[in-house]
Amino acid sequence: xxxxxxxxxxxxxxxxxxxxxxxxxxxxxxxxxxxxxxxxxxxxxxxxxxxxxxxxxxxxxxxxxxxxxxxxxxxxxxxxxxxxxxxxxxxxxxxxxxxxxxxxxxxxxxxxxxxxxxxxxxxxxxxxxxxxxxxxxxxxxxxxxxxxxxxxxxxxxxxxxxxx
Amino acid sequence: xxxxxxxxxxxxxxxxxxxxxxxxxxxxxxxxxxxxxxxxxxxxxxxxxxxxxxxxxxxxxxxxxxxxxxxxxxxxxxxxxxxxxxxxxxxxxxxxxxxxxxxxxxxxxxxxxxxxxxxxxxxxxxxxxxxxxxxxxxxxxxxxxxxxxxxxxxxxxxxxxxxx
DNA sequence: TATTGTTATACTCTATAACTATA
DNA sequence: TATAGTTATAGAGTATAACAATA
Numbered sequence: 184x185x186x187x188x189x190x191x192x193x194x195x196x197x198x199x200x201x202x203x204x205x206x207x208x209x210x211x212x213x214x215x216x217x218x219x220x221x222x223x224x225x226x227x228x229x230x231x232x233x234x235x236x237x238x239x240x241x242x243x244x245x246x247x248x249x250x251x252x253x254x255x256x257x258x259x260x261x262x263x264x265x266x267x268x269x270x271x272x273x274x275x276x277x278x279x280x281x282x283x284x285x286x287x288x289x290x291x292x293x294x295x296x297x298x299x300x301x302x303x304x305x306x307x308x309x310x311x312x313x314x315x316x317x318x319x320x321x322x323x324x325x326x327x328x329x330x331x332x333x334x335x336x337x338x339x340x341x342x343x344x345x346x347x
Numbered sequence: 348x349x350x351x352x353x354x355x356x357x358x359x360x361x362x363x364x365x366x367x368x369x370x371x372x373x374x375x376x377x378x379x380x381x382x383x384x385x386x387x388x389x390x391x392x393x394x395x396x397x398x399x400x401x402x403x404x405x406x407x408x409x410x411x412x413x414x415x416x417x418x419x420x421x422x423x424x425x426x427x428x429x430x431x432x433x434x435x436x437x438x439x440x441x442x443x444x445x446x447x448x449x450x451x452x453x454x455x456x457x458x459x460x461x462x463x464x465x466x467x468x469x470x471x472x473x474x475x476x477x478x479x480x481x482x483x484x485x486x487x488x489x490x491x492x493x494x495x496x497x498x499x500x501x502x503x504x505x506x507x508x509x510x511x
Numbered sequence: 512t513a514t515t516g517t518t519a520t521a522c523t524c525t526a527t528a529a530c531t532a533t534a
Numbered sequence: 535t536a537t538a539g540t541t542a543t544a545g546a547g548t549a550t551a552a553c554a555a556t557a
Contacts, residue, residue, distance in 0.1 A: 195452065196417045202424040203412040206473065207405060211480055211492065212386045214499040216401070219379040220426060221503055226376050237380070238547085241371060248367040253360045255515060260366040262384060264549060269517060283516095288359065291515040291556045309370065316375055322501055328375065331498045335378040337486055339385055402524085419538055428526060433540055447539095455533045455538040 222319050229315035233308045234278070238263075238271055240312065243297065243305040246281065251294040253286070280304060386483050393479035397472045398442070402427075402435055404476065407461065407469040410445065415458040417450070444468060 194200055207213040223237065230240050245257060252260075258268040272295065275281040280301035286292035297305065320328055358364055371377040387401065394404050409421060416424075422432040436459065439445040444465035450456035461469065484492055 194413070194415055196415055196420055196450070196456075196458070200416075200420070202409070202416065202420060204409060204424065206408050206412060208496070208500070210476060211484060211496060211499075212390050212401070212476070213405065214496050214503070215379065215383040215386055217426065218499040218502040219383040222376045222379055236546085237376070241377065244370050245366070245368060248370060249358070251358055251360055252364075252366065253515075254517095256360055256364070256366060260368065262381065265516070266518075266520095266550085267548065286360070286515095289515080289557075292360075293516070294360070312374060312376070319502065320375060323498065327498060327501075330494065332372070332375060332378050334487065334491060334495045334498070335375075335382040336372070337491075338382040338483065339378070400523085417538075418540095429539070430527085430541075430543095431525065450538095453534075453538075455531095457539070 225319060226312065226315055229311050230308055233304055233311065235304070235308050239275060240305075240308050242268075242271060242275065243280065243301055244309060246295055246297045247302065247305050250296050253292045254283075254295060255292075257295060275301070389483055390476065390479055393475050394472055397468055397475065399468070399472050403439060404469075404472050406432075406435060406439065407444065407465055408473060410459055410461045411466065411469050414460050417456045418447075418459060421459060439465070 204213075226237060230236060233240075235243070241261060242257070245261065246252065249257070249260075254268055254272060255265055257263075258265045272281060272283065276283060279298055282296045282298055283293040284296065286294050323331065368377075390401060394400060397404075399407070405425060406421065409425065410416065413421070413424075418432055418436060419429055421427075422429045436445060436447065440447060443462055446460045446462055447457040448460065450458050487495065
């Protein structure tokens with residue numbers, strides 16, 4: 184396709200002229216960014232009543248399933264840099280949702296745990312997140328949702344494998 | 348040991364203990380964020396040799412298909428705030444990749460165009476982006492990629508409809 | 512020497528308010 | 535009055551270097 188001197192004829196952009204994005208639409212990366220942003224903004228709104236952001240919600244949920252995990256292990260598990268994790272844990276700790284306790288096996292390490300309040304908030308927020316997902320994905324049926332998650336995690340774990 | 352096992356038994360987190368994320372894995376939002384980040388970091392690396400980031404690459408590609416488009420229309424098309432668009436156009440303009448010219452129909456507006464250099468760079472960068480996608484998606488066959496894009500744009504356009 | 516948690520720092524991305532010149 | 539482009543600014547999110555205590 185080396186010929187067409189001009190991609191398209193000159194257009195009047197005065198009114199609501201339709202904008203083309205066929206080239207970008209072919210790229211999975213572009214579609215991922217756009218649809219992620221749509222869901223992300225919406226999820227942030229769903230979590231705001233609980234005083235949570237996506238990252239704090241993620242951490243509370245991870246702590247529920249992995250009580251006592253070390254900060255560095257948790258950071259690695261969700262692809263976050265340790266220094267950034269520290270400040271978020273500071274925030275959750277100051278709110279009384281998470282505790283840092285001594286690790287008997289390694290004096291350098293700290294065990295992270297949910298408090299009773301943290302567990303309660305995680306329950307509520309997770310329920311809200313599920314309701315939110317329902318709203319975002321109402322145009323997808325059960326099979327499509329499962330397919331989407333399967334394809335996305337295939338990308339994730341494929342990339343994991345490659346980097347090692 | 349010998350304690351009322353809460354969510355899960357107490358674990359020793361000293362070594363490379365496996366971390367669980369079954370609750371988060373069920374959420375499309377979480378999977379989207381993780382897989383987007385994987386692709387994004389990698390794509391950024393593929394574009395770096397051209398001096399481009401994802402946003403500048405996106406704009407060059409949009410200008411190729413929509414020559415003469417106004418700044419605000421372009422910003423709306425890719426869900427970007429106008430003030431942020433201004434500084435990126437400044438950057439591309441300073442590098443001689445994009446021009447701002449007067450719009451004969453509206454003295455407030457500026458028409459955005461690729462320069463010859465901009466068009467050339469877009470070509471090269473788009474080819475690199477396609478090669479990069481090939482690397483990221485090598486674990487997905489043609490049908491799965493098409494399916495993924497279809498599902499993602501279903502989320503995008505479903506959300507568009509809902510917000511109006 | 513390597514690793515855990517930490518501090519400090521910087522850069523990108525994103526979001527909002529307000530100004531100007533036109534419409 | 536509303537809109538296009540712009541300026542200034544602030545907040546998330548992310549990334550790196552370096553340090554003290556411990557392994």
